[in-house]
Amino acid sequence: MKKILTGNVICNDQIANDIYKMQISSSHMGTIRAGQFVNIYLEDKSLLLPRPISICDADENSITIVYKVVGKGTKELSAYKTNEKVRVSTPLGNGYFIDGKKFGGQTDDYKGKTVTVVGGGIGVPPMVLLARKLKEKGAQVTAAIGFQEEPFLVEELGKYCSEVYVATDNGTSGFQGNAVQMIREKNICSDEYFSCGPKVMLRALSDFCAEKDIPCQVSLEERMGCGYGACVGCTCKVKVKTEQGTEIQQRGVCKHGPVFFGEEVAWDE
């Protein structure tokens, strides 16, 4: 069964401008797949709905999230002190498909394969757990991450990636431009791409992969009510092959996603 757990804040530190990293004790999380998210249930009851935040990293007794303070909810989170209680759901969503044969014919076996994880801004956090899992499966992992200004999680990704390429919009750090421009210009090649970030970036990567005929998986974001598939609030459009041809269908981002194959997503719809 899925549950709401009360964890303890182990630490909650600012790691960049408006960006915080919180580690939460949580012994009954169950299996966590990279790309899954948790709902955080806030104390301020005027903030009615839970806040969905990706799992950045996890071990047996804790999960780590990295979030940007953008409004009242994330502001509340940023004020949590060590040992304070925090209410989180067990992992939600499907995460990246790296565990078995799925749609595009991906397999468990990443030995000898090169993969690139591509993160943009607040889409970088889930790349950490993903890079770790891919490395554990034998892949050689490269990271290509883009930020508006100040990079974060570069060191963490460095633990699992043979190379971490950084891009910033204004060029203050690394490549000037976005992560996908950097992939093109630096010719960062791999057998598969995985991504999370702003929609324009996901789409650009998906186009790039379509040109090269390389599989890619993208994690979409949508306003959520429940986060577990009950309210039909968070749909996106996907292309589904039927006997009559291709049909556009709606999928719940929280339940069927948030990860989809780039080629599945109906970007224009």
Place this chain on the structure above:
Amino acid sequence: MNNLDLSVDFAGVTLKNPVTTASGTFSARESGEFYDINELGAVITKGVASEPWAGNPTPRIAETYGGMLNAVGLQNPGAVAFIEQEISYLKDFDTRIIANVAGRTIEEYCSVVEMLNETDVAMMEINISCPNVKKGGIGFGTDPRMAAEVTKAVKAISRKPIIIKLTPNVTDITEIAKAVEAEGADGVSLINTLLGMKIDTQRKKPVLANIMGGLSGPAVKPVAVRMVYQVRRAVNIPIMGLGGIMTGEDAAEFIMAGADIISVGTAALVNPTAPVDILQELKLYMQEQGFKTIADIRGAFNA
């Protein structure tokens, strides 16, 4: 708490307790991942139409102070898929199934009712709050004559009790309630969402892609309690009360106002186990107050 009897008769159907799930906030498999749905008196499913509906573009959800707005737009897979996927799954649980029915025309409502006649649903809840209808775009739920017309049509073909779900977006809800009672409605449920809107003052744009949406959650509770109270005095058929129920005491408040059963909506998004938590809290409240039955709660209220 063994000496409590929470069972209720609603339009001839016995529910083991008065707690149900509000339409659009419950999904058999997904909600069932958080709690045992056998515990509930009944479950009410998401609105279903005769053909699949795509719903509105996203963002469809916005948070407001003490509530939320939704503009899901009744996205649903159509009655055939719904019966195959949802009803066939739910029928093995020890709870009553109430199917919520959507339609743009009277014919559409009727065709869903006809299909549901053949299934395991115990009752049908007709949502007459959709803004788009054939005749000049007036909601069925805001005009007593049209509300009566829908009720008459579905009653004529339904083999299950019919609950008409009323909209609060009217001047006098008792008029609509009386109109549907006169045409044979077996019960009414109230309230559906209140039409609302939110503007993003930074982007200077509406937050919802659909501009307007339905307000629900604690913010609407006083309106809902008032309407249940008014309707209880206007009709004799049973009432399902909902709108902002977050705790067991909220549930008791609706019962005092005149509801026979209650339904938990937005609370289940705020806390996935809310329906069973509220049931538990209601039992505790009854015990504290020395109430043994649901009728005791209602009887204790003095206005």
